[in-house]
Amino acid sequence: MFRFSLKAFAPSLIFDRLSAMTSQSQVGQFVAQPYKYGFVTEIETEKIPKGLDEEVVRLISAKKKEPEFLLDFRLKAFRHWLEIKEPNWAGLNYPPIDYQDIVYYAAPKQKSKKNSLDEVDPKLLETFDKLGIPLSEQKRLSNVAVDAVFDSVSIATTYKEKLAEHGVVFCSIGEAVKEYSDLIKRYLGSIVPINDNYFAALNSAVFSDGSFVFIPRGVECPMELSSYFRINSGDTGQFERTLIIAEEGSSVSYLEGCTAPMFDTNTLHAAVVELVALDDASIKYSTVQNWYAGNEDGIGGIYNFVTKRGQCRGARSKISWSQVETGSAITWKYPSCILQGEDSVGEFYSVALTNNYQQADTGTKMIHIGPRTRSTIVSKGISAGHSSNSYRGLVQIGPKAFDAKNYSQCDSMLIGDQAAANTYPYMRSQQPDASIEHEASTCRISEDQLFYLQSRGIDFEEAISMIVSGFCRDVFNQLPMEFAAEADKLLALKLEGSVG
Amino acid sequence: MICTDAPVLIEICDLHARVDDQPILNGVNLTIKAGEIHALMGRNGSGKSTLSKVLAGHPAYSVTQGSVRYCGQDLLTLQPDQRSRIGVFLGFQYPVEIPGVSNLEFLRVSTNARRLEKGQEELDTFAFEDFVQERLGLVQMDPAFLDRSVNEGFSGGEKKRNEILQMALLEPLVAILDETDSGLDIDALRIVSAGVNQLSNAENAILLITHYQRLLDLIKPDYVHVMAAGRIVRSGDKALALELERNGYEWVDQGLKALGTT
Numbered sequence: 001m002f003r004f005s006l007k008a009f010a011p012s013l014i015f016d017r018l019s020a021m022t023s024q025s026q027v028g029q030f031v032a033q034p035y036k037y038g039f040v041t042e043i044e045t046e047k048i049p050k051g052l053d054e055e056v057v058r059l060i061s062a063k064k065k066e067p068e069f070l071l072d073f074r075l076k077a078f079r080h081w082l083e084i085k086e087p088n089w090a091g092l093n094y095p096p097i098d099y100q101d102i103v104y105y106a107a108p109k110q111k112s113k114k115n116s117l118d119e120v121d122p123k124l125l126e127t128f129d130k131l132g133i134p135l136s137e138q139k140r141l142s143n144v145a146v147d148a149v150f151d152s153v154s155i156a157t158t159y160k161e162k163l164a165e166h167g168v169v170f171c172s173i174g175e176a177v178k179e180y181s182d183l184i185k186r187y188l189g190s191i192v193p194i195n196d197n198y199f200a201a202l203n204s205a206v207f208s209d210g211s212f213v214f215i216p217r218g219v220e221c222p223m224e225l226s227s228y229f230r231i232n233s234g235d236t237g238q239f240e241r242t243l244i245i246a247e248e249g250s251s252v253s254y255l256e257g258c259t260a261p262m263f264d265t266n267t268l269h270a271a272v273v274e275l276v277a278l279d280d281a282s283i284k285y286s287t288v289q290n291w292y293a294g295n296e297d298g299i300g301g302i303y304n305f306v307t308k309r310g311q312c313r314g315a316r317s318k319i320s321w322s323q324v325e326t327g328s329a330i331t332w333k334y335p336s337c338i339l340q341g342e343d344s345v346g347e348f349y350s351v352a353l354t355n356n357y358q359q360a361d362t363g364t365k366m367i368h369i370g371p372r373t374r375s376t377i378v379s380k381g382i383s384a385g386h387s388s389n390s391y392r393g394l395v396q397i398g399p400k401a402f403d404a405k406n407y408s409q410c411d412s413m414l415i416g417d418q419a420a421a422n423t424y425p426y427m428r429s430q431q432p433d434a435s436i437e438h439e440a441s442t443c444r445i446s447e448d449q450l451f452y453l454q455s456r457g458i459d460f461e462e463a464i465s466m467i468v469s470g471f472c473r474d475v476f477n478q479l480p481m482e483f484a485a486e487a488d489k490l491l492a493l494k495l496e497g498s499v500g
Numbered sequence: 501m502i503c504t505d506a507p508v509l510i511e512i513c514d515l516h517a518r519v520d521d522q523p524i525l526n527g528v529n530l531t532i533k534a535g536e537i538h539a540l541m542g543r544n545g546s547g548k549s550t551l552s553k554v555l556a557g558h559p560a561y562s563v564t565q566g567s568v569r570y571c572g573q574d575l576l577t578l579q580p581d582q583r584s585r586i587g588v589f590l591g592f593q594y595p596v597e598i599p600g601v602s603n604l605e606f607l608r609v610s611t612n613a614r615r616l617e618k619g620q621e622e623l624d625t626f627a628f629e630d631f632v633q634e635r636l637g638l639v640q641m642d643p644a645f646l647d648r649s650v651n652e653g654f655s656g657g658e659k660k661r662n663e664i665l666q667m668a669l670l671e672p673l674v675a676i677l678d679e680t681d682s683g684l685d686i687d688a689l690r691i692v693s694a695g696v697n698q699l700s701n702a703e704n705a706i707l708l709i710t711h712y713q714r715l716l717d718l719i720k721p722d723y724v725h726v727m728a729a730g731r732i733v734r735s736g737d738k739a740l741a742l743e744l745e746r747n748g749y750e751w752v753d754q755g756l757k758a759l760g761t762t
Contacts, residue, residue, distance in 0.1 A: 240502045446561070455556050455592075456606070456666065457584040457613030466609075470600025470649065 009020050048479045054078060065176055069185055077194035077204030086198050088362040088394070092330055094303060101171060104206045104237075127493065141378050159223075167215040168221050168252075170304045173241050176212035187245055190201055191274035191338070199270040200307045207241035207272070215250035215281070224480055226255040240271040246315065248279035249271040251413070253284040253480055262327070269308045269328075279314030279341065284322070287341065288483050291327035298357025298386075301329025308335035310342035310375075320347040322478045324487050328496045329358060334392065336365035339373035339401075346375040353491060354387030354419070355498050362426075363393035368434070377408040380472050382491075383419035384498035388423040395436055397429040404434040412442045413471050415498055417466075427487035430482050443471075465492035501702070502722045506533040507571070509674050510555075510704050515731075516565035517554045524550040526730035527566070528534065529621035532674065535702040539716055540709045543749050548709045551592060551727070552678045554588040557583050570674070573594045584610075585617040589672035591663040593679040598650040603662070606650050607632060611669045635668040657688035664695040675699075676707045681715040693718035713741040726752055 048059060053265040057078045061071040086097075106199050119123060145405050163170055169180065177184050227242075246252055256273075269291070275283050285308075294301025304327075310319035321335040331354075335345025348364035366375035374393065383389040396405045410420035427436050445467055453463035469476070469488045510532040517525040524547045542548050544724060554561050555568065557580035559578055568575040575583060578699055598606070611631070612622040623631055625648055636643060639661040646680070651659050677696070681689055696719050700706055708719060716724070716738060724741045726734040728749070733756055 287672060446596070449598050450596070451558055452592065452596045452612075453606070454580040455590050456607055456610035457581050457582050457617075457670070459581045461581070462609075463581075466601050466606070467598065470598055473600035 009143055018464075028467055048103065048105045050103050052078075052104055052206065053101070055102050057488045060206060062390045063105060063262065067181060069181075070245055070433045071076065072179060073189060073194070076206050077201050078206075080195050081198065081201035081205055084195075084198055084201065089183075090332060090390075090460070092332060092359050094330055094359075097303075099202075101285060102268065104239075104319065105208075106301075123250060132156070145161045146181050158290075162222060162305045165215045165217050166222055168219060169212065170225050173207070173210045173212050173243065173299045173369075176214075176243075179470040180212070180214065183245060183477065184212075184243070187243055187274065187276055191276055191309050192272050192307050192325075197307060199305045200272055203239045203241060203270050203272045203307070207239045210241040210271070211244070211254075212242070213244040213252060215246045215252045217242075217247040218249045219247075220250065221252040224253045224255055224482065227257065238269050239268075241456055242271070242273040244273075244275045244285070245303075245343055246275075246277045246317075248278045250278075251284075254286070255289040255480060256285065257289050267301075267303055269302055269304045269306070270294075271308075273306070273308040273335075274307075275310035275311050277310065277314060277317035277344075280316045282316060282318040282320070283310060283312070283337070286480055286483055287321075287325075288479075288487065288490070289323065289325045289327050290494075292329075293327045293356065293358050294329040297355050298329070301358070302327070303330045304328040304333065306333040307440075308333060309338065310336070310346070312341050312346060314344070315341040315370075316343045317341050318345040318347075320345075320349075320478070320485075322349040322475065323351070324475070324479070325352040325362060325485065325489065325491055326348070328360075331358075331360040331362055334363050334365055336367065338367045339375065339404075340369045341373075342370040343372045344370060344373075345373070347478075348375075348379070349475040350378070351380045351382070351472045351475045351487070351491075352389055352391075353494055354384065354389045355494055356385040356387060358387045360388070361390045361392055363391045365394040365396070368395075368397045368404040368406070368431075371400060371402040371404070373401055373404045375406045376405070377406070377410070378474050378478075379408075379410045379444075380475055381412045381421050382415065382468060382471070382495075383412065383421045384415035384495060386418045388422070390424060392424040392426075394426040394428070396426075396451045397431045397434040397436070399430040400409060400433050402433050404431060406434075406436045408436075408438045410438075410440045411471070412441065413468070414444050461492070461496065463493060468492075468495060501535050503533070503535050503702070505712070506535050506702070508533050508569075509571060510575075511567075511569040512555075513567045513569075515554070515568060516564045517550065519561050521563070524561075524730050525554065528727075528730070528732055530725065530732060532705045532707060534673075534705055536723065537700060537706045537708065537719060537721045539721040539724045539761075540707060540727055540732075541711065541724065541741065541744060543715075546727040547730040548727050549678055549734050550730075552590055552676045552707075552709055554581075555588065555676055556580055560755055564596070581613070584614050584670070584672075585615075587614075587671075587673035589667055589670055589675040591660075591667060591675065591677040591680050594652050595654075595659040595663055597652045597654075599652050601650050601651050602646075603648055604629070604632070604646040606665065607646070607669055610666065614670045614672075618656060623740075630670065631667075635665060638668050639664050639697060640691050641665060645748050656683035657685065657692075660684060660688065660692055663693075664699075665691055668695065668699055670706075671699075673704050674707070675704065676709070678709045679711065680708070681710055681712060689716065713745045728756060730754055 057074050061074055080470055189204060192200050211227055213225060245252060247402045275285060277283050291302040291304055312319055319337050325331050335348060341345050346366050352362050354360045364377055377393060379391045381389040383393055391410045397404050410423050414421055423440055425438055429436060445464060449467055450463050453466060468491055476487050477486060512528050512530040515525050515528040528551060540548050543723055550561060554563060563576055570588060608628045615622060641661050651662060654662060680692060684692060721738060723735055724738060725732045733752060
């Protein structure tokens with residue numbers, strides 16, 4: 001393992017590595033920013049060669065110093081992955097992924113710190129401004145050294161202390177494996193089993209890190225938890241694994257992602273999120289996703305293939321998913337709820353916006369197992385440019401789900417005449433007592449509505465934004481305030497130049 | 501009221517306009533000065549509504565000839581939102597519904613756009629709430645309407661009152677009210693008319709487009725114009741409206757035939 005301190009200029013070794021990274025994607029220009037200003041940080045340059053075999057899986061587990069049970073978990077998943085084929089039922093278009101062309105282990109490295117926002121790409125700053133991101137946040141996002149007062153580490157520390165008072169655990173999966181291995185053993189892979197699907201199997205074999213949240217019995221988590229504040233100095237992992245456990249009578253609201261455009265040199269993101277709520281517990285999981293979507297011609301961009309599932313294990317438990325998906329070249333995810341406990345409730349609120357050549361195939365699965373279970377689905381798809389946006393949902397009512405109820409509403413908005421919107425609702429019921437309601441609508445941005453707003457002094461772009469936000473109102477109302485305020489701006493930003 | 505040395509607010513000269521390939525306006529001439537109330541009457545299809553849309557800048561209509569000057573400025577080169585900000589207001593005949601967009605927020609953004617243009621301070625949510633409350637009384641509107649989506653679920657009368665409320669908030673120099681009386685019962689008509697009368701002053705002007713002279717009993721016009729085949733063919737005062745009421749539009753057609761125009 002090499003370690004060296006560098007001053008004033010980058011030695012060629014580092015530069016080569018950076019060049020290799022940057023040539024992988026269009027995003028290079030952001031990652032390769034002014035190293036010419038020099039840096040004084042220690043960097044671990046160790047990496048393992050590209051490719052995936054059993055040795056690599058063992059190496060990953062060894063590097064993380066994981067206990068035996070976790071290595072077994074990974075190996076089982078890997079062996080299963082070898083036997084199954086990549087799914088292609090979603091009709092998404094993408095060049096074949098070479099799984100041997102990915103580095104599966106990269107030691108967390110300290111990103112080089114810039115000295116001020118002056119060193120950051122002005123276009124990026126412009127985006128931050130448009131999204132209303134405060135200055136201290138902008139610094140954090142562009143990896144500018146922050147003032148002592150706003151030091152991200154100390155913010156996170158204060159955060160942790162407050163949570164500790166209530167017995168709430170919020171740490172990385174890596175830490176949890178060491179400190180809370182019982183919980184990991186009990187719950188990891190119990191909601192999304194290793195053989196669930198191709199990408200879940202891959203993730204289970206090679207997952208890097210992620211969030212672990214544990215809310216003890218009867219505790220209402222005193223603040224919203226954000227994946228943002230987890231102390232993690234590395235790149236956001238491409239194989240993130242998150243596990244949230246809410247014990248009896250507890251509740252928590254978790255925020256994933258942020259509105260700021262997120263770049264990554266890795267194209268494939270195959271995360272797994274598992275939620276479990278025991279009796280009378282509730283979990284609210286909100287996502288705002290703005291991964292790099294590729295350029296206007298559809299080149300580059302991140303593939304976001306995610307498996308998210310919540311199990312309402314306990315009676316009267318509740319799991320609510322809210323998402324605003326605006327980024328990624330391809331979004332392929334179905335945050336779902338298994339409504340096992342009687343009287344449990346599952347919710348899915350989604351806005352998926354696609355522009356240029358983005359593709360989205362997203363929706364949810366509500367599996368009603370227990371009696372008197374309830375589910376609500378509100379999905380808003382906005383397609384602009386040459387994009388393709390599909391809602392795919394399953395409402396399944398099992399034979400014991402007496403008096404189960406589902407309400408689904410899927411609305412599509414088409415902007416321009418080149419975009420596509422599709423809806424694939426599946427409804428399967430083995431319970432004659434159940435009630436399933438499905439409403440769907442399609443609309444365009446109405447010229448009359450646009451003109452009405454313009455005739456009241458509102459300019460064209462703002463008018464589009466108002467109409468689109470109005471369309472998404474039901475979903476935005478479900479977002480935690482922090483996201484809701486930014487969601488409007490984010491949508492406006494993503495639609496810029498798409499109409500006219 | 502008519503005041504000879506009042507400034508000219510709108511000057512329409514030989515205006516021709518079409519929608520798709522269909523010519524609708526065929527040489528409209530009209531001058532409106534500050535303080536005046538003009539009424540525009542005419543058959544369906546005579547071009548009254550089209551004139552209002554062209555003045556507001558609706559993209560479906562293209563001007564093929566002529567000019568419109570607003571306070572000496574060329575109006576036709578401006579975008580619809582620019583026209584609104586500088587004080588041109590169109591009260592729609594069929595105000596459209598915009599679900600999900602809060603009425604209050606829409607009114608606030610729109611009011612602030614106008615205020616900014618006039619060099620006034622923008623109003624934040626709280627200041628605006630007070631500002632709008634003061635004007636609700638003008639149209640006798642229930643504050644509950646502010647929390648609803650724009651025009652969503654509003655009755656015809658409520659939509660028209662929402663239009664006049666906007667007029668009260670935006671304080672335009674020229675207000676073009678396109679069949680504001682259509683679909684209104686007597687009470688609603690009285691409320692809307694009272695509101696318009698209160699807003700009318702020596703600095704601004706109003707162009708009322710209507711079929712029926714009963715509106716003109718409540719909002720007294722200084723001038724009445726009759727439009728036919730895309731042109732203003734007769735102008736006069738209130739008496740002209742009464743003649744029309746008595747004789748119908750046929751009388752106008754006959755008069756035109758006699759003059760050798762169709």
